Amino acid sequence: MPSHIRFEVDADGVALLTLDVPERPMNVFTPGFTAELREAVVQIAQRADVRGAVITSGKASGFMAGADLKDLVGFHATGGGAAEAIEAIAPGGRALRELERCGKPVAVAINGVALGGGFELALACHHRVLLDEARAVVGLPEVTVGLLPVGGGTQRLPRLIGIARALPLLLSGQHVAPAEALALGMVDALAPADQLVQVARRWVLDHPEAGQQPWDVKGFQVPGGAGALAPHAGASFGATLAQVRRDTHDQLPAPLAILSAVYEGTQLPMDAGLAVEAQCFGPLLAGPVARNLMRTLFVNRGAALRRKGDLSAVNAAYVERLRQLYRSEGTALLSEGVSPALIANAARQAGLGESPLTAEATATQAATSQPDARAVGERLLSLLALEAARCLEEGVLKQPVEADLGAVLALGYPDWTGGTLSYIETVGLAAFVARCDALAQRHGERFKPTAALRQRAQSNTLFYPVEQAA
Secondary structure, eight states: OOOSEEEEEOTTSEEEEEEOOTTOSSOOBOHHHHHHHHHHHHHHHHOTTOOEEEEEEOOTTOSBOSBOHHHHHHGGGGTOOHHHHHHHHHHHHHHHHHHHTSSSOEEEEEOSOEETHHHHHHHTSSEEEEESSTTOOEEOOGGGGTOOOTTTHHHHHHHHHOHHHHHHHHHHTOOBOHHHHHHHTSSSEEEOGGGHHHHHHHHHHHOTTOOSOGGGSTTOOOTTOOSTTSTTHIIIIIIHHHHHHHHHTTOOHHHHHHHHHHHHHTTSOHHHHHHHHHHHHHHHHHSHHHHHIIIIIIIIHHHHHHHHSSSTTSOHHHHHHHHHHHHHHHHHHHHTTOOHHHHHHHHHHHTOSSOSOOTTOOOOOOOSSOOOHHHHHHHHHHHHHHHHHHHHHHTSSSSHHHHHHHIIIIIOOOGGGTSHHHHHHHHOHHHHHHHHHHHHHHHOGGGOOOHHHHHHHHHTOOSSTTOOOO
16 A cells, blocks of 8 residues: 655654645645544654654655545535535544654754645644745635635634734635745744755754643733724624624624634633644535635636636526526516616625626616515525426536536626536425525526426436436
8 A cells, every 4th residue: 555654763853744646736734644643643753763854745746735626625525414414534643742742852944835735734833944945835715615725724823923913814815925934923934945854854843842822821812802802802803703694794604703713712721622623624625615716616617627628618598598587587587676776785795796787778667665685695696506406307508517617707797606507406406496486487488497496496406316426
């Protein structure tokens, strides 16, 4: 069985761990890697001839990413809930906790990109040396795929650089270049490629007693304070919460989960904080929004780019059909007396990229009683999703991924839905058909589900039955 980690000890007693996950273009967390990391930590801790360790990567592609998104999307095929999601990621978290508590100094020589779980591995080391080249970015971008960092990122980064500095990085998923990473305190030193491992190795030899993290020392305080009484609390949590809710319209659960994990977890000892982080993560991985974002925007989009070179092959006929329907529904809403402002706000709150109203649209007399904006948004999303199902049935589209990618990338259908057909799965096939029936009764036959969609709902035949990734 191929090795994931090469373990070598030099004459000075410094172990060099070279990460090289087989058959993957980039190092990622896999069950095999996690198991070998835990075995390596045992060797570091127990071998008398090992004074400390340096961790680096054997891949030219960079240091390490987090988990493979295909693996995470595949979790949904198991039908697991939040508890199973927490259990699935637990071994990786334990490995990092064992690493930082091994009792001997561990430095990391970050020889390229270190994102997500890769940077969380670096945070669990006692000293971080980053390659001084522009390509060597670090960060925790999990929020962009609907998740939060669950390898300790919401706990270690705030304890390292303070909550006020860490929260913007966690909530944006920003990739940070070397000079800024050093200035923020995300890494401890920069070095050129030919000196990277040597600089990390020298630190290990010079700091034999540094095998403990600051947050594991009695009396540790989070830089700048934690909790409601911290000087930055009003801005970090109050103002930020309001901004997140304004920007996401509560359609994206990950930013709120990150805020909760940081606020609650940083007031507790590290192990309790890590447990809070895991509890906040479970519902995200088990929920549909992360699945939608990962499947459509990363896995399927990446596959389409590899196959076609660009996304110019998005079906024009399909997108134009949806666009015309969208605009005609805007006109229909106006004719019902719905105010133009409410229509535009409903579309924006749903996450649609543009208003269904054209510049020439004119309002009739606005009705005295106006509908709920969320209901109008659901009406628009549902009509477009229903039309996408018709296009698939009629052969306008060959496979579901075309419907989802075309709607998101060319029409501005909201990212959080994963696209038109993923939206039907998010609502639930039976619930979607019932919603459309109710809309048809109120607003007309255009909302009536097709016979094929009814049959699909009755048999619960998903558009993506095994979480296919194009």
